[in-house]
Amino acid sequence: MPAFFQWLDGVLCAAKKVVVQCSPSYLVLIGVLLSCTxxxxxxxxxxxxxxxxQLLLLLADKPVIQSLSYLASRDDISALAHEAVGIRKNHxxxxxxxxxQPDLILAGTFTSRPTVFLLKRLDFNIIEVPVARSFADIRHNIAMIAKALHEEQRGExxxxxxxxxxxxxxxxxxxxxPVAVFYRENSYTTGGNTLAHTILEAAGFRNLAAEMGISGSGHLPLEALITQHPDIIISGRKRSPHGSVAxxxxxxxxxxxxxTQTTMVTISDPLWICGTPLVLDxxxxxxxxxxxxxxxxxTTGQPTP
Amino acid sequence: MIKMARPGLFSILFISTLLAFLGSVVVGSSYVGGRELLTVLSGTADQTTRLILLEIRLPRALLGLMIGMTLGLGGAVLQGFLRNPLAEPGLIGVTSAASLGAVLTIYSGLSALFALALPIGGITGALLAVLLIQLLAGNNSSTLRLILAGVAVTSFASALTSLVLNLASNPFIALEIMFWLMGSLADRSFEHVWLSAPFMLLGWCLLLLQGKALDALTLGEEAAQSLGFNLNHIRTYIVIGIALSVGAATAVAGAIGFIGLVVPHLLRRWVAHKPSSLLLASGLGGACLTLLADIAVRILSTGTELKLGVVTALIGAPFFLLLIMKTQKELQ
Structure with missing residues (x-):
């Protein structure tokens, strides 16, 4: 359904542009057709x-990048924070x-909806990139942005x-x-149909939360964690040095x-948030x-229970 | 003091609302301001300036005006009808129900498809709430039942909203819902104005027509009935009027608190405590205050914008306390 609406939107937009731009004369029409191809x-x-x-930083030349979101240079969430330094930030x-006056705007499908709709209404060239949940999504998003940037080869x-x-x-x-589980602040865990699950599976782990039937993110009771006894527990990097309720x-x-009976692993958050090739790290x-x-x-000769 | 000339009050309110409206058009995150507005009016402005002023700032200011008017008017009507100084437009459950409807469109992904999905969801929620309230409150003129029905609808809708947040499988959705619930006018377009204006205008008409009945009600329910007012009908008009206007306001901007509660209190003494004169005064006052708060949001924010609902509550709560203490002193 969403694809249909996007398609419809695209068709209507294109039709409108042709009508608007082509009315003066045939010469202009030919010009428009040429410029379209x-x-x-x-x-x-x-x-x-x-x-x-992050995808933009990977696919475009720096001079083309006019502005990135204000989160881009925060090294606790962005995997390419260093590369984003020196580029103008927006909110x-x-x-x-x-x-x-950008000629291309990249947005996520869940960020600042009113802003995205307003910019569309004002005829800005804006593409909305969906949240990646799988490696296929990552490929799709790269191809989508590469196409919009006219950097198809680089995308390939x-x-x-x-x-x-x-x-x-x-x-x-x-x-x-081995069986792994995400266990983070607020006993927050990540189940199937997520990017984190895809990464975990690719590294040859089973995801306990997904096997317990959790899709997307959810809560894992402490009791369930202890009774299910996963081989490793993956937690995020500590955020607040003084601890928090979470x-x-x-x-x-x-x-x-x-x-003490299991392996604790802390991961680098920025690599897990966005669907970029950096998830391979x-x-x-x-x-x-x-x-x-x-x-x-x-060495201990003990298989995992 | 009490017998202040009312035309004076109205002209003050009218002028300050107009100034606040102009302020809302010339204040923003970019350099575009008063001088640029003049170039737009004289037709010499460039495309970008025109777009910023006419397509971003103007709808925002119009929505601030209409929503503030709605909240001030709604608060005054409900406080008059229920003869309860604590009544505010959200009391009868419309705000929570509209929020729930809007949140559901975010949760289901509908809001990502087209700009108006979210406000349409909100208005639907508000209209369903009216049906429920009318059903719960029954064919009964008791104001107590109306309040209780409102409380029931409010808590039920809030519980469902929390449930949706709880079930959100994607942290991005949960975040989007939380930000939306805080209330904001940022980057709304004329689409939002055209969608919500008819509902608000219809709601205002229904509410403004109840002035005489509210005056009669100051004498008590029985006295009002003996004067020929059918309280049942009046209640229905008020509930529908509030649902249409406040529901549409919430649907486009989220819940914006305290305006509807504080403004009638502020202005009551200047209209000689007469509910019918308070209605329009309170509407204008609400519009003025909302516009000012929305200007404050933009001036105070460096970078990420503060949410309007948060700012009105931050200003409103201490101010309200002050007002209560002052009234107490006057009574002693």
């Missing part, structure tokens, strides 16, 4: 979403974006490099995949006792954990 490459691109920020408000290359690296990671499999479960005596980091786990099991 060989449309100019965007020269001023603005991104208002953390994930499109996703229609006014500031309009004044930049990026996807190919991604696939080669992914195949390499998938090739290192061991027969018995991390209370980590201080729980039951959790403290359980921690996360996959490779987890692969190392799995190999270590297999090594310790071999």
């Amino acid at each position: 060989a449309q100019a490459k965007p020269q001023k691109v603005v991104s208002i979403n953390l994930c499109t920020d 996703g408000l229609a006014e500031e974006i309009m004044l930049m 290359q990026l996807i190919q490099a991604f696939d080669t690296r992914l195949a390499l990671a998938l090739a290192t499999q061991v027969p018995q995949p 991390t209370a479960a980590f201080q729980h005596p039951a959790f403290q006792a359980f921690k 996360a996959v490779e980091n987890l692969l190392k954990v799995r190999l270590q786990l297999a090594a310790t099991q071999q």
